Amino acid sequence: MSVAQRVPVPGVVLPVSGLFVAVAGWWTLTVALALPPFLLPSPAAVAARLAGNPDLYLTNARTTLQKIVVGGAVGVTVGFTLALVVWAVPLLERAIYPYLVAARVLPKIAVAPIFLIYFGVGFETAVFFVALIVFFPVVVGTAAGLDRAPDTHLDLLRSVDAGPVRTFLAVRLPHALPDVFAGLKQSVTLAVVGAVVAEWILSNDGLGSLILVASENVQVDVMLAALAVLLPLGLLLYGGVALCYRAVAWQGVG
Amino acid sequence: MIDVEDLSVSYGDLQALDGVSVDVADGEFVTVVGPSGCGKTTLLRTIGGLESPTAGRVRVDGDPPEAAQADARLGFVFQDHTLLPWKTALENVTFLRRMAGKDPDAAGARDLLATTGLDGFEDARPAELSGGMKQRVAIARAIHLGADVLLMDEPFGELDEITRDEMGVEILRLWRENRKTVLFVTHSVPEAVFLGDRCLVVAGDDAPGRIVGEYDIDLPRPRDESVFGSEAFGRQVSRVRGALHDGR
Numbered sequence: 152m153s154v155a156q157r158v159p160v161p162g163v164v165l166p167v168s169g170l171f172v173a174v175a176g177w178w179t180l181t182v183a184l185a186l187p188p189f190l191l192p193s194p195a196a197v198a199a200r201l202a203g204n205p206d207l208y209l210t211n212a213r214t215t216l217q218k219i220v221v222g223g224a225v226g227v228t229v230g231f232t233l234a235l236v237v238w239a240v241p242l243l244e245r246a247i248y249p250y251l252v253a254a255r256v257l258p259k260i261a262v263a264p265i266f267l268i269y270f271g272v273g274f275e276t277a278v279f280f281v282a283l284i285v286f287f288p289v290v291v292g293t294a295a296g297l298d299r300a301p302d303t304h305l306d307l308l309r310s311v312d313a314g315p316v317r318t319f320l321a322v323r324l325p326h327a328l329p330d331v332f333a334g335l336k337q338s339v340t341l342a343v344v345g346a347v348v349a350e351w352i353l354s355n356d357g358l359g360s361l362i363l364v365a366s367e368n369v370q371v372d373v374m375l376a377a378l379a380v381l382l383p384l385g386l387l388l389y390g391g392v393a394l395c396y397r398a399v400a401w402q403g404v405g
Numbered sequence: 406m407i408d409v410e411d412l413s414v415s416y417g418d419l420q421a422l423d424g425v426s427v428d429v430a431d432g433e434f435v436t437v438v439g440p441s442g443c444g445k446t447t448l449l450r451t452i453g454g455l456e457s458p459t460a461g462r463v464r465v466d467g468d469p470p471e472a473a474q475a476d477a478r479l480g481f482v483f484q485d486h487t488l489l490p491w492k493t494a495l496e497n498v499t500f501l502r503r504m505a506g507k508d509p510d511a512a513g514a515r516d517l518l519a520t521t522g523l524d525g526f527e528d529a530r531p532a533e534l535s536g537g538m539k540q541r542v543a544i545a546r547a548i549h550l551g552a553d554v555l556l557m558d559e560p561f562g563e564l565d566e567i568t569r570d571e572m573g574v575e576i577l578r579l580w581r582e583n584r585k586t587v588l589f590v591t592h593s594v595p596e597a598v599f600l601g602d603r604c605l606v607v608a609g610d611d612a613p614g615r616i617v618g619e620y621d622i623d624l625p626r627p628r629d630e631s632v633f634g635s636e637a638f639g640r641q642v643s644r645v646r647g648a649l650h651d652g653r
Contacts, residue, residue: 301485307483308504309454309455310454312471312475312505321503
C-alpha cells in the first residue's frame with residue numbers, strides 16, 4: 152500500500168503540494184544560480200508581469216477563449232453531424248472514412264499556411280483552423296459509440312416495434328455517450344493547441360500571439376505569464392467537459 | 406393464441422428449424438426444452454418477430470408477429486436481463502411501455518415490483534441488484550407491458566440453482582395472477598417439467614431443429630418447491646429426458 156492510500160488526505164492536497172514544491176524549486180534555482188531573467192525569470196518576476204498589466208493578459212485570454220469556444224462548437228457540430236451521416240449510411244462510411252483518416256494523419260499545422268493564402272489573417276480563419284483540428288475525434292468517437300448498443304437491447308426495442316427515433320434516443324445515444332465524451336475530451340485539448348497555433352500563424356491577437364511576440368523580444372517572463380493564464384484556461388475547459396459527462400452519463404436520454 | 410405451422414428458418418446455408426408446428430392455447434404455459442444450438446431460441450425469436458420464417462407461418466392471436474409487436478402484445482424476457490444500466494429498477498419496468506408508446510403507469514410498476522419482492526429497490530440501478538433481482542425486474546417489465554403473450558428465452562439460465570427454483574415458483578405465481586400465455590425456452594428438463602402445462606422437446610444439434618416429443622405435464626397446480634421431491638415429478642422428468650436422448 153502506498154503512502155497516499157494510507158494517509159487520509161483530501162484529493163487535492165497532494166497535487167497542490169506538488170505544485171508548490173515545483174514553484175519553490177524553480178524559485179530556488181533562479182536565486183541559487185543567479186540566472187539572468189532573460190534565461191529564466193523567477194516566479195515572482197512572472198507574477199509581477201501578470202499583476203503589472205492584468206488587462207493585457209485577460210484581453211488576450213478572452214480572444215483565445217473565443218477562438219476555442221467558437222471553433223470548438225463549429226468543429227463539434229460538424230463532427231457530430233458527419234458521424235451521424237456516416238453511421239446512418241454505411242455506403243457513405245466506406246466512401247469517406249479513408250479520407251477522414253487521411254485528414255487525421257495530415258499535420259494540420261502544415262495546412263495552416265494554405266489557409267493564410269485563401270482566407271487571410273483573422274478571427275474566422277483561426278476559428279476554421281480550430282474547427283478542423285477539433286472535429287476528427289468527435290467523428291470517430293461518435294461513430295464508434297453509436298454501434299456500442301448491445302444487440303439484446305436492440306432486440307428488446309424491436310419486440311415492441313419502438314421505431315428508429317425512440318431506439319436512437321433511448322438506447323443508442325446513451326450507449327454512445329462514453330465514446331462521444333472520450334472524443335470531446337481529446338477535442339477540447341486539441342482546441343487549445345489549435346487556437347494557439349492559429350494565433351501564431353493565422354491571426355495576430357490572443358495569448359498565442361502574445362507568446363510569439365514576447366519570444367521575438369526574448370521576454371521569457373511575458374511568455375511564462377501568458378502560459379500561466381493559458382494553462383488554467385485549458386484545465387477549466389477540460390474539467391467542464393468532464394463535469395458535463397458526469398452529469399449526463401447516468402441520466403440517459405428519452 | 407400462438408399458432409406456428411410448418412415453420413422453417415435458415416440463416417444462409419444453416420438451417421435452424423425444419424417443419425416445426427406449435428399450437429399454444431390462450432392462458433397456457435408451454436415449455437420448450439432442448440440442448441444448446443437445437444434451434445429452440447430461434448423458434449421463440451421467430452414467434453416474437455425477431456427472426457423471419459424461411460417457410461411456414463407464424464400467427465399470434467391471428468396476426469403476424471409484426472402486428473403483435475406494434476400493439477405491444479408480445480413480452481420478451483431474455484437470458485440476458487437487458488436492463489438499461491443508467492435507469493433505476495422502476496424506470497426499467499416502465500421503459501418498455503414508454504417505448505411502445507403507452508402510458509408508463511409508474512404506480513402500477515411500483516405495485517408490480519412490490520409483489521415480486523423488490524419493495525424498497527425501486528430506485529436501485531441494475532448494478533446494485535443481484536442476478537435474480539435483475540431478472541425479476543426484467544420479468545416485471547414484460548408483465549407491465551401488458552402483453553398477453555410472454556416469450557421467455559432461458560430467463561434463469563445465468564442464475565444459480567437455488568435462485569432458479571425460487572424464480573420458477575415466482576413465475577408460476579405471476580402467470581396465475583396475470584393470466585398470460587407463456588412460451589418458455591430452457592435447457593433444463595426439471596425446469597421445463599416443473600413450469601409447463603405442456604413440454605415440447607426439440608432436438609437437432611447437428612441437423613435442423615425439429616420437435617421430437619410433446620408431453621402433457623399432469624402435475625397438480627399450484628405447484629411449489631415440494632413438487633421437486635415428488636415421485637410423479639421424477640417420472641415426468643425421466644420421460645422428457647428419455648425423449649431428449651432418443652432424439653439425438
